[in-house]
Amino acid sequence: MESTRSRLAALLVLAVLPPVLEATVLQAISFHAARGLAPQVTAVWPYDSYHDLRWLLAYHNSWAAFLFGLLALVGIRGLLTAGLTALAWPATVDRPSFRWLVMRNLKVAAFAAVIISPWAALSLAFSAVALSWYLLASVVPMLVLAPFLQRAGVVAGWWRGLPSIEMVGWSLLNFAVLTLAGAVIASTPGWWTLPVNGLAGVANGLLWRQTVAAAVLPARIHWPRVPVAPLAIVLTMVAAVGAQALIGIAAGGQGEQRPPIISERLPDRVPYAVIVIAGHDSSWNGRPAADPRVERFSYQGLDGQGRPLPYRPQATHRSMDSSAVLLAAHVDALHRRTGRPVALLGQSEGAMVARTYLEKWPHTSVTAAMMFSPLVRPGRAYYPPPGHQGWGVVAGWELRGIFALGNLPKKVKSHPDEPFVRSVLVDAPFYRNRTLCPVAGVRMIAFLPTVSAAEAPPGEYARIPVFQLPALHGGLLGRRAAEVRVVDFLAGDKIDQPRREYDLFQRLGAAWQPPPLALSLNPVWSATREADPAFTGRICEAR
Known part of the structure; x- marks a missing residue:
């Protein structure tokens, strides 16, 4: 009993410290617009990787910086989730060695980075043009993937069979907790966000405990021989390509209207x-x-x-x-x-x-x-034109690939470098602020x-x-x-x-929300006299 309590305490400490640390940094630099992301640092898969990739795709300025950052994030994420999984393991079941959990979670972190990256890139497309359809299209797949990926770091046969109803329920609860935590943080002034992040970390720890138990001790597995997870992942990846084609239709801009x-x-x-x-x-x-x-x-x-x-x-x-x-x-x-x-x-x-x-x-x-x-x-993200280096360079190429495939069935082609989009990116300080x-x-x-x-x-x-x-x-x-x-x-x-x-x-x-790129960092924007609402929380102000 004492061992169980000490493991629970250690689990909660490990789940609390990273969100509080990120929140401390964000508050110290007054990064107002990104405060709601901090609770996701120790969220259950795939929300944790989604958090990492949005930061990385927004805040890298070369291919080398992206690759170094990706390797570092995969390593840190694998170790952190291995620790959370080990501490959340049910006491009634023999736990694999910590080495096995580390290797398993490193592989899952690398795999999650690949399959979630297109959706994180679409979230940056949203950040560039502030079109809510892109935000919805980038978040909804996380709900689909969550019940599958939450088993991946725990059991070897995670890719076969439908996830249990318990796993689906815990993943939906995790999304609701993160959404609520972000809303409370957005409503909380100053350093009071730190205890809110602490409570969100506690909730993450408890959710790790429940999801690991649901993966290790599942109810009856339906379709136990069917590779359901790979099919769901492939369909989700295909949807990443089709999403941008559907967005133009859903946004109501197609054709002629006569209001x-x-x-x-x-x-x-x-x-x-x-x-x-x-x-x-x-x-x-x-x-x-x-x-x-x-x-x-x-x-x-x-x-x-x-x-x-x-x-x-x-x-x-x-x-x-x-x-x-x-x-x-x-x-x-x-x-x-x-x-x-x-x-x-x-x-x-x-x-x-x-x-x-x-x-x-x-x-x-x-x-x-x-x-x-x-x-x-709009204009909260950036990626340079083809052939140039700069902030978001890898995100730009990822978007070009997604749009190129999505354009195949379309008569009117859209692409992330068309003059309309580039004019928003170049004049982002004005459109973001005024x-x-x-x-x-x-x-x-x-x-x-x-x-x-x-x-x-x-x-x-x-x-x-x-x-x-x-x-x-x-x-x-x-x-x-x-x-x-x-x-x-x-x-x-x-x-x-x-x-x-x-x-x-x-x-x-x-x-x-993806983290906005600070106006002061980008040389394309740095000469502007506009203030940055991402840090002030206010618009219509000069620097």
Whole structure:
């Protein structure tokens, strides 16, 4: 009995110390946006490896640094999990030698690094463009893989048979604990996060005890001769490739949309002429809006009469600056033609084009802007162009491989180096800090779907009025409730309708945010005068 108690105490100490140590470092350097990751240091597989790889893919600046870091992480992870497994081993069952556990867990750490790396890379794609679909696509596979990998470091035949219902339950509980711990840490000021991390470490230790027992003493194994784990892993890896193809469709940017502002006339009380800027991979066949005061923005530019040209989806892949130049010409043409002040309505990429235009052309005839599903705090990761070294170089090549395979069945190809994405990466300090900041002389509002709460790390995300509604990214434009607010806003009404659950969802997503790359580290960004919200927790501030 005394031995069992001492082993439990040692298990809890080993599970507590690493999260507290990481939390101490993060607090000491005021790394506000990454605090929610610390409890995952001693989480059960695969959340521990997912934690390691997100840090490594964001914070390496050469192939050599990545390989050295990977070897170091695999070694540390193998030793740590071997120790946790040994201390969590049920007293009623003979335990293998510690040497066997070390060798087993080193192999599992290396194997986990290979199969989890694509998902960690997708999480960095999310960090670059702040599109919640990438975050969901990178986290959900962890739930699928967890019941399999939690057996891998404990038993030799882990790859055969379905995991027990107990193993599935403990893995889901581990995810819930890590999510809750991240939310509490995000809500806790200063050094008080250390005891919270300590409690999360205790929970990790207890979960190690339960999962090891469930692996060693399983209930009846279903399909004991079937290699279920390899099949699940292969399907998950294939899904990593297919995920980016599905994301474009799910985000609602494909094809041409005709929301009410396009298909219906505006009330007479609206004084503006309106330019509607669609999102990534959208298209337009040239069909005019029902109201002559409303025009679509064309990513193809204007014709000789100053009218927008039809465009195809590939045209939306141009850089933000070049789109803003086209928008400036369109604003001038529409203002001259109508004599009215101009309002901009942009969705997703279109919202970012509108914000870029307002920054580069601060004194124009545009006096109102509505941003639907803007990218919230994008530009938190970086990878250099092909042929260059720099922060995130391996992550960039991993994303290129994933997108190349995912593009095979697609007519409109997307890739991580297209001008739109690279313009976000290059101008990341501005987009990270000022996307939802006010512009002098312009009435502004952001229409935010509640799913975008997971797109920003805990902290300030907007200093302009917001209208929030339960929806997915790109799902607000066309909703009647939102359209009514659009007309009211254009008529001069003050609209500001945040939802209380938005802040809660933002905090619940804290544990699964990739660590942002510090602005001061990247030479591409270091000359900027922007402050870094990752460390201040605030936006719209100069360095």
